[in-house]
Amino acid sequence: MVRQERIILALPELNIPTNKLVAIIGHNGSGKSTLMNVLARQSLLDSGDILLDGVSLSQLSNKALARRISFLPQGIPSAAGLTVSELVALGRYPWRGAFGRLDETDHQIIARAIEQVDLQGYEHKITDDLSGGERQRAWIAMLLAQQSPILLLDEPTSALDIAHQYELMNLLHSLNRQHEQGVIVILHDINLAARYADHIIALQQGRCFYQGAPEELMNKEKLVDLYGIPMTVTPHPNHESKVALVC
Incomplete structure (x- = not known):
């Protein structure tokens, strides 16, 4: 039997906008799905609390929670x-x-x-x-x-080819912009996150490495610290976002 290591989250001051398109990124094992499951109340906290509009998630009934948050787990x-x-x-x-x-x-x-x-x-x-x-x-x-005003999606692009990845992200972006739908999505691709997200949360070993606008994260030094490999950043030729490349 393979023993699965438990991911310990330490996120004392994490603030997630609920009216924007938010991308959660980081290495495998950094705690992304653990955080998503906690936000969806699929997993319980050992300590601390999560507040939604000032109300603890633990105080909401299952039906009340489903009226506030909808969740699509990893894999269809x-x-x-x-x-x-x-x-x-x-x-x-x-x-x-x-x-x-x-x-x-x-x-x-x-x-x-x-x-x-x-x-x-x-x-x-x-x-x-x-x-x-x-x-x-x-x-x-x-x-x-x-x-529900907030959509939670755990790696919805992971099983899609590149064309359908961009199609899906265009859809999520449109839902947020045109229908004011809050979207929180786990992504593996930093360039997808930089192009579509208003706010990025980068996790590293269960801790928040970065939270804020994509523009501030997309620089060489931060990305090297986050991923631990040589990287560089270049302007996108046809889009205002920047593109990260592995050197």
Whole structure:
């Protein structure tokens, strides 16, 4: 049996904007997924507390939490034969319960969520038969139907090719800008984070190495300290963000 080392987080003064697109980055094992699971209340704190709008997450019921935060864990789960519409309808659970009937308002919210992720025409397709990028969008539509102001996504680009990675990040950026959807996303690619995020949290061995604007993190010295390898930074030829390169 392989023993998995427990990640210990020490983040006494971490402040996460809930109305921006926030990227969490860092080495494997730096605590990114541990932090995400704590934010989603999938894992409990040994000490300390997490406040959302001044209220402790521990004081919220499961239904109340689901109305504030929606969470997509690492790896796309199977949709068990559900169509896109049926999957997205699951997002109404916090408002209707397991056996509540959907009314016209619910159906409008479901249709709008599908439209927001550009899956019109896919409503009756089996979710598991879609491409990786389409499945990812279907699950995000389910989160949008939940109508939580904050989306938490753990490495949503990890199983996607580069074209679908940028497609997904464009979608998340659009949701934040056009629909004021708060997004907190774990990313492995520093350049994706620098291009799309308003705020970056960089973890290193369970501690906060950096939190703030991407522009301040994207310099050679900080990136070398963060990743421990020779790196350089150059302006993007067609975008205002900078690009990090391994030397």
